[in-house]
Amino acid sequence: xxxxxxxxxxxxxxxxxxxxxxxxxxxxxxxxxxxxxxxxxxxxxxxxxxxxxxxxxxxxxxxxxxxxxxxxxxxxxxxxxxxxxxxxxxxxxxxxxxxxxxxxxxxxxxxxxxxxxxxxxxxxxxxxxxxxxxxxxxxxxxxxxxxxxxxxxxxxxxxxxxxxxxxxxxxxxxxxxxxxxxxxxxxxxxxxxxxxxxxxxxxxxxxxxxxxxxxxxxxxxxxx
Amino acid sequence: xxxxxxxxxxxxxxxxxxxxxxxxxxxxxxxxxxxxxxxxxxxxxxxxxxxxxxxxxxxxxxxxxxxxxxxxxxxxxxxxxxxxxxxxxxxxxxxxxxxxxxxxxxxxxxxxxxxxxxxxxxxxxxxxxxxxxxxxxxxxxxxxxxxxxxxxxxxxxxxxxxxxxxxxxxxxxxxxxxxxxxxxxxxxxxxxxxxxxxxxxxxxxxxxxxxxxxxxxxxxxxxx
Amino acid sequence: xxxxxxxxxxxxxxxxxxxxxxxxxxxxxxxxxxxxxxxxxxxxxxxxxxxxxxxxxxxxxxxxxxxxxxxxxxxxxxxxxxxxxxxxxxxxxxxxxxxxxxxxxxxxxxxxxxxxxxxxxxxxxxxxxxxxxxxxxxxxxxxxxxxxxxxxxxxxxxxxxxxxxxxxxxxxxxxxxxxxxxxxxxxxxxxxxxxxxxxxxxxxxxxxxxxxxxxxxxxxxxxx
Amino acid sequence: xxxxxxxxxxxxxxxxxxxxxxxxxxxxxxxxxxxxxxxxxxxxxxxxxxxxxxxxxxxxxxxxxxxxxxxxxxxxxxxxxxxxxxxxxxxxxxxxxxxxxxxxxxxxxxxxxxxxxxxxxxxxxxxxxxxxxxxxxxxxxxxxxxxxxxxxxxxxxxxxxxxxxxxxxxxxxxxxxxxxxxxxxxxxxxxxxxxxxxxxxxxxxxxxxxxxxxxxxxxxxxxx
Numbered sequence: 001x002x003x004x005x006x007x008x009x010x011x012x013x014x015x016x017x018x019x020x021x022x023x024x025x026x027x028x029x030x031x032x033x034x035x036x037x038x039x040x041x042x043x044x045x046x047x048x049x050x051x052x053x054x055x056x057x058x059x060x061x062x063x064x065x066x067x068x069x070x071x072x073x074x075x076x077x078x079x080x081x082x083x084x085x086x087x088x089x090x091x092x093x094x095x096x097x098x099x100x101x102x103x104x105x106x107x108x109x110x111x112x113x114x115x116x117x118x119x120x121x122x123x124x125x126x127x128x129x130x131x132x133x134x135x136x137x138x139x140x141x142x143x144x145x146x147x148x149x150x151x152x153x154x155x156x157x158x159x160x161x162x163x164x165x166x167x168x169x170x171x172x173x174x175x176x177x178x179x180x181x182x183x184x185x186x187x188x189x190x191x192x193x194x195x196x197x198x199x200x201x202x203x204x205x206x207x208x209x210x211x212x213x214x215x216x217x218x219x220x221x222x223x224x
Numbered sequence: 225x226x227x228x229x230x231x232x233x234x235x236x237x238x239x240x241x242x243x244x245x246x247x248x249x250x251x252x253x254x255x256x257x258x259x260x261x262x263x264x265x266x267x268x269x270x271x272x273x274x275x276x277x278x279x280x281x282x283x284x285x286x287x288x289x290x291x292x293x294x295x296x297x298x299x300x301x302x303x304x305x306x307x308x309x310x311x312x313x314x315x316x317x318x319x320x321x322x323x324x325x326x327x328x329x330x331x332x333x334x335x336x337x338x339x340x341x342x343x344x345x346x347x348x349x350x351x352x353x354x355x356x357x358x359x360x361x362x363x364x365x366x367x368x369x370x371x372x373x374x375x376x377x378x379x380x381x382x383x384x385x386x387x388x389x390x391x392x393x394x395x396x397x398x399x400x401x402x403x404x405x406x407x408x409x410x411x412x413x414x415x416x417x418x419x420x421x422x423x424x425x426x427x428x429x430x431x432x433x434x435x436x437x438x439x440x441x442x443x444x445x446x447x448x
Numbered sequence: 449x450x451x452x453x454x455x456x457x458x459x460x461x462x463x464x465x466x467x468x469x470x471x472x473x474x475x476x477x478x479x480x481x482x483x484x485x486x487x488x489x490x491x492x493x494x495x496x497x498x499x500x501x502x503x504x505x506x507x508x509x510x511x512x513x514x515x516x517x518x519x520x521x522x523x524x525x526x527x528x529x530x531x532x533x534x535x536x537x538x539x540x541x542x543x544x545x546x547x548x549x550x551x552x553x554x555x556x557x558x559x560x561x562x563x564x565x566x567x568x569x570x571x572x573x574x575x576x577x578x579x580x581x582x583x584x585x586x587x588x589x590x591x592x593x594x595x596x597x598x599x600x601x602x603x604x605x606x607x608x609x610x611x612x613x614x615x616x617x618x619x620x621x622x623x624x625x626x627x628x629x630x631x632x633x634x635x636x637x638x639x640x641x642x643x644x645x646x647x648x649x650x651x652x653x654x655x656x657x658x659x660x661x662x663x664x665x666x667x668x669x670x671x672x
Numbered sequence: 673x674x675x676x677x678x679x680x681x682x683x684x685x686x687x688x689x690x691x692x693x694x695x696x697x698x699x700x701x702x703x704x705x706x707x708x709x710x711x712x713x714x715x716x717x718x719x720x721x722x723x724x725x726x727x728x729x730x731x732x733x734x735x736x737x738x739x740x741x742x743x744x745x746x747x748x749x750x751x752x753x754x755x756x757x758x759x760x761x762x763x764x765x766x767x768x769x770x771x772x773x774x775x776x777x778x779x780x781x782x783x784x785x786x787x788x789x790x791x792x793x794x795x796x797x798x799x800x801x802x803x804x805x806x807x808x809x810x811x812x813x814x815x816x817x818x819x820x821x822x823x824x825x826x827x828x829x830x831x832x833x834x835x836x837x838x839x840x841x842x843x844x845x846x847x848x849x850x851x852x853x854x855x856x857x858x859x860x861x862x863x864x865x866x867x868x869x870x871x872x873x874x875x876x877x878x879x880x881x882x883x884x885x886x887x888x889x890x891x892x893x894x895x896x
Contacts, residue, residue: 072320072366080316084308088358092304092350096296118361121368121436121857121892126316133361134312137342138354140671142296144345147633147668161657185595185793190657197654206645209609209638211668212345216661220595220793223588223661224672224896345633345668364895371857371892385881409569409819414881421878430869433833433862435892440885444819447569447812447885448672448896491749520768520814525715528764532756536806540752540798544744566809569816569884574764581809582760585790586802590744592793660793 002030003204009058010034010049012094017064017165018113018158021192022199029200031058041085046093058203059098061112063087063135064165067128075127083131091135095142099151108151111202112139113195116159116218132157136214143212154202154210158217161190185220226254227428233282234258234273236318241288241389242337242382245416246423253424255282265309270317282427283322285336287311287359288389291352299351307355315359319366323375332375335426336363337419340383340442356381360438367436378426378434382441385414409444450478451652457506458482458497460542465512465613466561466606469640470647477648479506489533494541506651507546509560511535511583512613515576523575531579539583543590547599556599559650560587561643564607564666580605584662591660602650602658606665609638633668674702675876681730682706682721684766689736689837690785690830693864694871701872703730713757718765730875731770733784735759735807736837739800747799755803763807767814771823780823783874784811785867788831788890804829808886815884826874826882830889833862857892 004026011023014035023035034053040046040063050056065086068079095110102108117125118132136155143153160181161167167189171177181187198217201207216222228250235247238259247259258277264270264287274280289310292303319334326332341349342356360379367377384405385391391413395401405411422441425431440446452474459471462483471483482501488494488511498504513534516527543558550556565573566580584603591601608629609615615637619625629635646665649655664670676698683695686707695707706725712718712735722728737758740751767782774780789797790804808827815825832853833839839861843849853859870889873879888894 072316072323072369075316075320077313077317081313084312084358088308088354089301089305092296092299092354093301096299099296117365118357119896121364121366121895123365123369125365126362126369129365130312130316130358130362133342133364134308134354134358137357137360138350140345140357141341141347141349141353142345144633144668145296145347145350148635185592186657186659187596194654194657201649201654206642206649209634209642209665209667211634211671213664213668213671215663217657219657220592220659220661223659223793224791343672345671368857368892372859409816410881410883411820418878418881425873425878430866430873433858433866433889433891435858435895437888437892437895439887441881443881444569444816444883444885447883448567520764520771520817523764523768525761525765529761532760532806536756536802537749537753540744540747540802541749544747547744565813566805569812569814571813571817573813574810574817577813578760578764578806578810581790581812582756582802582806585805585808586798588793588805589789589795589797589801590793593744593795593798 003200004029004031007031007057008055009060009203010036010053010056011060012036012040012062013064017062017163018192018195019062021196022060022062025193025196025200026203040090040094046090047097050094050097056098056101058109058111059094060199061091061094061110063090067166069124070127071124072126080127083127084134087131088134091138099146102151103146103149106150109203110153111199112155113199114155114157116157116216116222119157119216120222139214140212147211152208152211154212155214156195156198156217157214158195159221160184160219161195161217162192183221184218188219190219227424228253228255231255231281232279233284233427234260234277234280235284236260236264236273236286237288241286241387242416242419243286245420246284246286249417249420249424250427264314264318270314271321274318274321280322280325282333282335283318284423285315285318285334287314291390293348295348296350304351307351308358311355312358315362323370326375327370327373330374333427334377335423336379337423338379338381340381340440340446343381343440344446363438364436371435376432376435378436379438380419380422380441381438382419383445384408384443385419385441386416407445408442412443414443451648452477452479455479455505456503457508457651458484458501458504459508460484460488460497460510461512465510465611466640466643467510469644470508470510473641473644473648474651488538488542494538495545498542498545504546504549506557506559507542508647509539509542509558511538515614517572519572520574528575531575532582535579536582539586547594550599551594551597554598557651558601559647560603561647562603562605564605564664564670567605567664568670587662588660595659600656600659602660603662604643604646604665605662606643607669608632608667609643609665610640631669632666636667638667675872676701676703679703679729680727681732681875682708682725682728683732684708684712684734685736689734689835690864690867691734693868694732694734697865697868697872698875712762712766718762719769722766722769728770728773730781730783731766732871733763733766733782735762739838741796742799743796744798752799755799756806759803760806763810771818774823775818775821778822781875782825783871784827785871786827786829788829788888788894791829791888792894811886812884819883824880824883826884827886828867828870828889829886830867831893832856832891833867833889834864855893856890860891862891
């Protein structure tokens, strides 16, 4: 028996970040996957996606924006705000749109793919890292709120995972990358499927006891 | 010798949250305090405040917005976004405006008065708590970035502290408060001056070795 | 294909704590399980167990001692030390005995079943909680040390999980329990198999990217 | 007015670790300091120290043992256990001996000087780091237990602080040190007095709202 047999999952922004890997693994494990790629920054987009999807057992909130890599002084208002428009405000709209059916069924899973950069400081991360921090605190609060209704909301806080948005092959050849990876005790990037396997664990029945929790996934670079 | 003798400090949104207590204690300890009360949501307001203040040794980023106390489902976009307009975007503008002089002098302190609600989940906190989470991640990143320049940025993540915004006397008489305070091992509210004393510690020379750090201040309700 | 097909696992102190549930689930998933019940406090016992077991792919270090529930003042030296003799010193002996073969093969998993009580303070836990804290720090250090050799050491920090040692049915009927469970947002005990499912995840290939990490498993009572 | 005027403090193992710096600063701030140097591993030693000291307002539990720097495989039972005999078991005996008078007066402070190595994994730290982890969990539990009696127990989890035990000048000239210090965003060692200033903060009235809390003090190497 496959682990997501009979489940219907929505994966957002599927061309970016962990979208393709999660969709592939979920399908392998029997899920019917709505792999969506619309721009969720637009008003109404999140709500439309959920309405079109219909029955949703699992929402994988996979939201990404290019890390601007600017110093605090060089991060203008538009750059800063863009992180929130892409990763924080749509998260709330997605969750708010999908929760009613999950609460009504007393069954549902929301997995937020977030970043370990919200758990440990780094230079030139103020815009990106703070938006990722908002995501993790959001998951803690919503996860706690809906826990008594048997809906589980959790987050992956990852880094050093192969993906087209943050660790494309071109980046892996840079000196910056080679220096950064030295900070990970495991000394390698994760394959995309390894992060997807954690998402799978959090989407399945095995993990029902986890609520509002953040899972660092960083090869030891950060573990709490 | 007083602990902030000869220092010039800016305290923002002084009528709210910890503003009055911090300003009072800093003055007692010899600081010249610019206690400002303008609305920092407006474009240019943060920059104007810093420009008017001139020399700033210490910035106390004291930003508050009423906690809407709405469930996820009842938190509309405007309510959600209002938290960020009041507490997150102005934080970045304040920090960006004040950092250049601190970096040039290789000396300066930024203390962000934040919330422990970003460290532990609670129902009906998704908007407020997530914005507070953005603040804490921001402090980690900026604190790490400017640490080599001998500027220190840290945050207080507090709750159960007397203040006019979140724990007014009227609220202390409610059943909700009496239930909540049972969750604090210490079993009492902090006086405002106790949080101000932590801000004082973080504003003075004694704490130069702390960078990008978040100090839970919650009577044991959360300690990490 | 079963998830531990062809793997050989040792589960220690099998009659206590999570032993039976872990052994059962691992067998269901295809593992050959050495379910041992010897007293590991005795000199040489840990080494003998590993020697007898031979090839070990997975070590589940399931170590338990009755929580004395004494106040600090009432915790005498013998009681305090007994926690370490049962849960900390044998852990090191087990790990030291099993690591050489894992390092030689560049393959192996150690899962420590620990306690969330090491992550959040509670009255009358000083002896038990501190020994559990030693376990978690040990896992962080050993996990980091052996990570480059492709051996993964991680820990579960659990509470509110049904098991014969800490949450027997008799205890579930007490007022103390009913008060304590209110502190878990999820509002229920985990079934033993749910913790075993986390151990399974940490014993399998899916979780290779986790090293030296502690997984709070507490229904939201503690999440970091 | 000095910050510890009229207070009587015991500083243990004064020749090691932070002993001299803490004793010096506490005296400067008006405390009467019992600076003790007896071996606290011996049965009865902790109890005798407290009995001789008489009235104790502040206990600074400064306990140290040389870090063996051995790999897991090379850490024999005696080495492992020695960490606990030096740093964990005496901590409990000290706390148990001094608490009765503090509880009776409903007033007292215990500051444990611990290590950040318990908060983040590192190779060759299994013995030392795990014992330091036991200390921190102990502080959380005892701090929570005695909080309602107005006695405050907290810990400093430090690293990269100048002291004769772990960062003597000879070590600062090694390549290992130069590599390690790169991991601290602040890029320098703390002076001993800076850690003492944190101990002072935790020993004084200003910090009464902190209970059972661990303060990372590591120049940004670890911040939570």
